Amino acid sequence: MNHTSDSHISIENSRQRIELVVNGENKTYLSPITLLELVMRDALRQEGTAIAYNQSIVSRCQWSNTHLKDGDQIDIFTLVAGG
């Protein structure tokens, strides 16, 4: 347990820790968080990026209103088109 970040969270008492599975890895985030905020927070390249939320692809226009919950599974991948 990281006490520094715990006390930081208790100050922001409206925010809760949630665990998300991002590309197969467990990661901790502060709720509330949307898909768009996750992409921004992790500084992910948005060019060519597609995201699946609980195994279903979410269009970019819906990233900002997709609110993430504890245990959600997020898969981020780059779309390819070559042949």
Added chain:
Amino acid sequence: MLNKDDIRRYSRQLLLEEIDEDGQQNLFNAHAVVIGLGGLGSLVARFLVGAGVGAGAGSLTLVDGDVVDVSNLHRQASFNETYLGDLKTRALHCELNKVNPAVNLAIKSQFADETNLPDIVSAATCVIDCTDSISTRMEINRACVKAQIPLFITAASGLSWQSVNLPCGDSETSCGCYHCLVSQIKVDENCSSHGILGPVVGMAACHQATQALLFLAKRHLTKIQWGEYIVGNAINGTTNSFHLPPLPNCEVCQ
């Protein structure tokens, strides 16, 4: 009824319940269209021809305006040095005739675009998109949705391959189309700069040919998945599958 030569030629696939004799007849009578004859299309066409697609009342149409280049040979398994500079349609026609001369091959030596696609896809049992650009893929998707023709899309780049089977209105499945997938995504169009390993595009092609053959053999009785976007990672050998829902107000499919 299959004749003795057919039974001998197709014996190994006839043993599969997913093909069997009825399925083989359906393969003979199918009209398949392969658009793009690069790493994907040249291999997909080779498997379809071997399996007898279009070897009866049907046909197999090969579409590409490109010529064979030496930089193609590491991944485009149906070509070799004797074809350098030749149209891919002609080179492939020549090679495929040596594999199975019973297949009715049609070639269209042109790049698919908005204007010729309605004609290219008309009367197809399915279309197999083996092209290499988002914009062409979007036009193929548009033409297939309009004509309600099932579409098999596969792509590869770097060490990743991706694939989706789209019913294009000809099924009860509620899934989106290619436009639903890419219309909101800014994609770097210049795929040639990312590199590709020969067998990775081969893996994509093998998956695509398998899906198309299963569909062509049993049509809508097939158990293949529609509207599931598969992402393959060739480094660790894994695949993930994600549902592709329809985009509300998609200008193509909704």
